[in-house]
Amino acid sequence: MSLRWRRRDAPLPAAAVAASGAVVAELREDTLLRVTTGARLLACAGRERSWLIVLGDQADLPWADGAVYLGWDGGVLVPTLEQPWPCADLLRDPLRRLTDQQAGLIALLPGLVLAGPMPREPLDPDRLAS
Template sequence: MSAAPLSLRWRRRDVPLPAAAVVAADAVVPGLRADTLLRVTAGAHLRACAGREQGWLIVLGDRADLPWADGAVYLGWDGGVLVPTLSQPWPCADLLREPLRHLTDEPAGLIALLPGLVLTGPLPQEPLDPRWLAPA
C-alpha cells in the first residue's frame, strides 16, 4: 500500500455511507490490529492491507464484523473509492476515481481517499490469516 498527499475540499455528509472498512494510522494501528485479531479468531470474515512502512492499516468486511479502535476512521464506498463515512470530497469521488487509478498498478486496486491523503494498493481478496496480524 502506498500513500500520497492530496488536497481536496471536504464537507459533512447529510446521510452517512454504510461502513465497509476501517483505517488506522501510526499509534492507532496496534489497537485496530488487536481488535481485528479478536474478531478474526471469533470467526469474522475480514480482509486487510497495510502500508507497514507508512504506518497504515485498512480492514475491510461486513459492517457488523468491522473492528474498532479509538482514533480509527470508518470508510464507505463512494463511486468505487473508499472515503470516510461522514465526509464527502469535492470534486466527487466518481470524478476522482479514474485520475487516482494511475497511483496503483492494479486495475481493480484499492483507493482510499482521506482528508489530505490518498492510499492505494491491491484490493485484498482472501480472508485474513491471523498470523498476518502479528506486529511487524
C-alpha cells in the first residue's frame, strides 16, 4: 500500500510529541524539567531509547528542536500539520497488526511507525532519567 501525506487545512490539537535518534536526549531533558515543575505527562520509549513519545495536555508538552507534535486521528497519533492518505481510520487496524500492538500506542509519521504500550501511569522522572 502506498502512503501519501498532505498538509492539513486546520492543525490537529497537539496531544503528544515524538522524537527519534539524536533528538531523543533533548526531548527527554525538557520532559524531565516540565515534570519536576508539575506537568503531568505520560511517556512511551523505544528499545535502547531510539525514540520517545510524550503525551499530555497541549500546554504541558515539552519541546525539542526536531521533535514532531502529534494529534489523535482515528485512534492513531499523526503529525498535527499533516494528514495521511489513506486516512488514519483505515490505517489503524493494519498498523496494529503490523506492529503486533493490540491495545497499544501507535504513532504514524512520514517514513516512520512508532509503537509501544499505552502508558497508564504519570511519568516517573527517575525512570526516564535512567
